[in-house]
Amino acid sequence: MGDYGVILGMALVTYATRAPGIFFLSGRLAPSVERFLRHIPAAVFAALCAPPLLLPAGSFAPGLEAVAAVPAALVAWRTRQVLSTILTGVVTYWIIRWLE
Amino acid sequence: MTSTPARPSPSTFQDGLRATLPLVPGVVAFGLVYGVMARQAGLSLSATVAMSALVFAGASQFTAVSMWGQASGGLIILTTFIINLRHLPMGASLAPYLRRESRWCKAILGFGTVDEGYALAISRYLAGDGSRAFFFGVSLVLYASWVLSAGAGGMLGGQTLDPARWGIALVFPLTFLGLLMPLCRERVTIIVAAASGIVAVATAPWLPGKGNILVAMLVGGLLGALLEARWATTE
Numbered sequence: 001m002g003d004y005g006v007i008l009g010m011a012l013v014t015y016a017t018r019a020p021g022i023f024f025l026s027g028r029l030a031p032s033v034e035r036f037l038r039h040i041p042a043a044v045f046a047a048l049c050a051p052p053l054l055l056p057a058g059s060f061a062p063g064l065e066a067v068a069a070v071p072a073a074l075v076a077w078r079t080r081q082v083l084s085t086i087l088t089g090v091v092t093y094w095i096i097r098w099l100e
Numbered sequence: 101m102t103s104t105p106a107r108p109s110p111s112t113f114q115d116g117l118r119a120t121l122p123l124v125p126g127v128v129a130f131g132l133v134y135g136v137m138a139r140q141a142g143l144s145l146s147a148t149v150a151m152s153a154l155v156f157a158g159a160s161q162f163t164a165v166s167m168w169g170q171a172s173g174g175l176i177i178l179t180t181f182i183i184n185l186r187h188l189p190m191g192a193s194l195a196p197y198l199r200r201e202s203r204w205c206k207a208i209l210g211f212g213t214v215d216e217g218y219a220l221a222i223s224r225y226l227a228g229d230g231s232r233a234f235f236f237g238v239s240l241v242l243y244a245s246w247v248l249s250a251g252a253g254g255m256l257g258g259q260t261l262d263p264a265r266w267g268i269a270l271v272f273p274l275t276f277l278g279l280l281m282p283l284c285r286e287r288v289t290i291i292v293a294a295a296s297g298i299v300a301v302a303t304a305p306w307l308p309g310k311g312n313i314l315v316a317m318l319v320g321g322l323l324g325a326l327l328e329a330r331w332a333t334t335e
Contacts (some may be wrong), residue, residue: 001173009173010164011154013181019210021191029196031161040193042289043296043320044186047313048215048243050297051304052273060258065270068131072274076281082220083122085278086271093267100214 064100068093108229116237119220126271127216127242128249133281134161141168144162145254152250156214156243159310160184179309186314189321197225201232212239216275223279288327296320 001009029037053069054062070088079085111119131152138148143165151161160183164176171179191213198206209221212235220238224230284290300316307315 003143004150006164006173006176007147007151007154009177010151010160010180013177014155014160014184014187015211017181017184017187018191018213019207021188021193022206022210022213023193025192027196032325032329034196035328036321037189037193039289039292039324039328040189040317041219041226042166042280042283042293043317043324044190044215044313045219045276045283046293046320047300047316048219048278048298049273049276050301051267051312053277054301055304065273067279068267068270069274071240073277073281075252076278076302077284080282082275082278083118086122086274089274089277090267090270095268097267 064093066098067096108227110231111224111229111234112231113237116220116234116239117241118237119234120216120238122164123216123271124245124273126268127245129202129268130158131138131246131249132253132256134158134165134248137162137253138165138168138250139254143168145251148254149247149251152247155180156211156246157184158214158239158246159228161307167279177229183309186310186317187213187218189317190215190222194218194222194225197222197230198232205232207234209239212243214234214239214242216272217242219276219279220255254316288331291327292320292324295323 040076049069053065056063068089071092072085075081075087075088131324134152135148138151138161139145143151151164155161155164157180160180160298161178161181167176167179191210194209198209201209209232212221217235217238221230221235224234242325280293284293296316296319299319300312303315
């Protein structure tokens with residue numbers, strides 16, 4: 001299998017994980033399935049933000065990232081703005097790194 | 101639930117472009133690193149760019165490149181599939197909002213269902229002002245920055261880059277945090293988010309390659325469905 005063959009295979013299997021949910025769940029869903037899917041967004045966001053903030057570089061000790069996440073979370077709660085959340089977190093991170 | 105405000109008008113394509121701009125530095129930083137790594141692993145410049153253009157999945161591309169030349173093509177493809185399985189429930193949770201879109205539209209937005217694109221798009225749908233135009237705008241910015249930065253990184257060749265150094269790597273978790281917090285206004289959502297976050301952190305050392313994300317989101321979704329069903333019968 002050449003390089004492009006592997007790349008094509010990767011592209012196909014990746015698309016096969018993304019499109020089916022959108023295509024085949026187009027009818028009405030059972031209430032239990034709807035209840036499950038309704039909670040997926042919050043579960044995804046939490047699963048994607050917790051490890052890099054709490055376990056940077058795979059270590060088991062929270063570091064500066066976790067500290068920076070506290071004011072960022074408060075700003076996110078108050079403003080509902082992604083940009084202000086990012087700026088608060090990154091600037092806090094810079095400040096504590098500079099103070100260290 | 102709080103009182104429902106008047107339904108906001110749907111977000112536009114330009115809103116999608118604008119909402120994605122804060123993510124561009126992070127995407128570009130990772131795209132550059134990917135490009136450099138791919139060339140060091142022995143991929144040609146065109147194969148490096150082709151992978152970003154066709155696969156469009158950061159975590160699995162990094163993993164593939166680190167396996168390149170050492171593992172068989174079949175194993176790389178299988179690993180890619182497992183890493184990207186987490187997109188299956190994400191696509192399913194988008195389905196109710198895309199029900200009335202055309203087949204072509206679904207096909208293209210399905211390709212755009214990457215973590216960041218999904219997150220921005222579903223947040224708008226949940227807020228009531230989601231639209232396919234917004235989703236297209238988000239996908240276009242993410243795709244263009246990912247593919248172009250892979251090319252730039254591929255041309256840089258032997259440099260070493262560390263996006264963690266300037267806190268740029270923080271942009272992604274902070275984005276997801278910024279999208280999560282506004283959702284945490286119901287008791288059940290707070291429990292789902294806490295459980296999912298804890299499971300993702302606790303299983304990270306045993307489930308590399310984002311397997312922890314898949315497990316955490318399934319646990320969170322199931323817990324939410326169970327709690328809601330139970331509270332609906334007791335209240």
